[in-house]
Amino acid sequence: MAVATSEPSFTEPSADEHRDGPTSGPYLRWTLALLSFGAAALHFAYAPTHFGHYWIYGVFFVTLAWGQLAWGLAVLVKPSRVLLYVGLANILVLALYFLSRTVGVGFGPLASTTEAFGFPDVLVALLEGLIVVGCAALLYKPELARRPLAMGSFWPGIAVVTAIAIVVASTASLSPSVGGGHSDGGADSPVSANAAAAGGGHNHGATATEATTGGLTGPSSSKDPGVANATTPCEKAGPPSSEGQTQGEGHNHRGPTVQKPLTRDERITLEGQQNLARTVAVRYPTLADSRKGGYVMSTTYIPCIGTHVTNTGLATKFDPANPSELLYDGTAPDSKLVGLSFLVWSPSGPPVGFAGANDFWHTHSANGGLCIKGIVIGAESMSKAECERLGGKKVGLKGVYMLHDWIVPGWECSWGVFAGECPELGGTVGKDAWS
Numbered sequence: 001m002a003v004a005t006s007e008p009s010f011t012e013p014s015a016d017e018h019r020d021g022p023t024s025g026p027y028l029r030w031t032l033a034l035l036s037f038g039a040a041a042l043h044f045a046y047a048p049t050h051f052g053h054y055w056i057y058g059v060f061f062v063t064l065a066w067g068q069l070a071w072g073l074a075v076l077v078k079p080s081r082v083l084l085y086v087g088l089a090n091i092l093v094l095a096l097y098f099l100s101r102t103v104g105v106g107f108g109p110l111a112s113t114t115e116a117f118g119f120p121d122v123l124v125a126l127l128e129g130l131i132v133v134g135c136a137a138l139l140y141k142p143e144l145a146r147r148p149l150a151m152g153s154f155w156p157g158i159a160v161v162t163a164i165a166i167v168v169a170s171t172a173s174l175s176p177s178v179g180g181g182h183s184d185g186g187a188d189s190p191v192s193a194n195a196a197a198a199g200g201g202h203n204h205g206a207t208a209t210e211a212t213t214g215g216l217t218g219p220s221s222s223k224d225p226g227v228a229n230a231t232t233p234c235e236k237a238g239p240p241s242s243e244g245q246t247q248g249e250g251h252n253h254r255g256p257t258v259q260k261p262l263t264r265d266e267r268i269t270l271e272g273q274q275n276l277a278r279t280v281a282v283r284y285p286t287l288a289d290s291r292k293g294g295y296v297m298s299t300t301y302i303p304c305i306g307t308h309v310t311n312t313g314l315a316t317k318f319d320p321a322n323p324s325e326l327l328y329d330g331t332a333p334d335s336k337l338v339g340l341s342f343l344v345w346s347p348s349g350p351p352v353g354f355a356g357a358n359d360f361w362h363t364h365s366a367n368g369g370l371c372i373k374g375i376v377i378g379a380e381s382m383s384k385a386e387c388e389r390l391g392g393k394k395v396g397l398k399g400v401y402m403l404h405d406w407i408v409p410g411w412e413c414s415w416g417v418f419a420g421e422c423p424e425l426g427g428t429v430g431k432d433a434w435s
Contacts, residue, residue: 036072233426237303269355330432347399
């Protein structure tokens with residue numbers, strides 16, 4: 001008995017068709033449902049990270065996850081052609097995904113920033129792509145769901161393999177330490193500078209490549225003892241690794257910062273804020289400890305500013321006890337904490353930070369910003385043409401402000417507690433402060 005083409009495209013066959021044995025319909029339904037469940041699980045898993053970037057991003061992830069979960073259940077309970085058309089909407093999600101990796105999403109802290117491709121996001125894009133293909137195929141050829149399954153049919157095998165693959169891959173992706181995180185890079189590799197710079201994991205330092213292209217060529221020539229005198233470990237390692245290190249509010253030179261007087265109330269407030277900041281030194285004394293706390297490496301070691309590790313979820317506000325970045329004296333697991341760095345997305349201007357007027361916030365937006373290719377490969381001084389020749393992209397980082405805080409015992413900075421650089425930090429790019 002033939003089934004009218006006006007009926008739903010992958011419902012159960014009629015009683016007469018049951019006599020001919022099972023059909024491919026149930027296996028197709030379960031395959032589509034499992035694909036949608038896998039995508040929903042990944043979006044649920046990474047929603048907290050996106051809430052940390054911007055609340056609208058987080059709401060989008062949660063809403064999308066619930067929608068994909070509900071769609072999968074509906075496909076199993078009451079399949080219909082309408083649901084297949086709804087499933088095609090995943091192509092809009094895919095379009096937004098590719099925009100975020102090529103030109104930016106157009107609003108919020110990641111408005112014009114391109115994120116790097118990572119395992120979890122590529123996986124979820126693949127799942128959504130398969131849903132689109134499956135829905136389109138069933139809409140074009142409804143009879144696919146009503147074909148009898150002969151002995152040895154490949155449909156049951158495909159459904160089982162799909163289920164196993166989704167469960168294994170999703171489980172791995174739910175743990176950033178296994179799946180490599182979501183666009184921010186794994187624990188053992190530098191964070192994606194594109195995502196980090198705009199959303200919280202700001203990659204402003206030099207790499208080994210930048211050492212030759214970004215200007216780390218020799219010691220400073222300044223002889224002004226009130227600015228810099230070319231005798232500190234930092235200066236001997238070379239000039240500033242990035243112009244942003246010396247560009248802040250009223251701080252456009254390299255060397256000691258002029259300290260402005262504070263009122264009694266400001267001093268009391270600042271004391272309390274710095275007491276909170278010093279608790280970080282107890283919580284994350286080594287690079288290995290920072291990784292356990294959710295930070296990932298965002299730069300290699302750079303003289304004067306150290307190795308940066310970043311927690312992107314902490315970059316939406318200023319909190320003395322929870323800096324979005326930590327600074328270490330090397331890249332080994334036992335490298336020691338030397339300072340804190342507060343990276344804050346604040347499109348309206350420098351954020352309200354520590355009490356008083358000595359917290360000089362700096363940016364990295366000069367000359368089109370940094371040259372980024374997954375990680376920073378060139379300083380702000382690098383031209384757009386040179387950056388593109390190296391396969392990178394200049395990122396302006398507008399609205400992203402940074403403040404260093406040198407309050408770790410034993411690493412108090414002689415150029416000022418909020419100085420852009422610490423002259424005591426020498427060493428070699430890509431190694432540590434002692435090489």
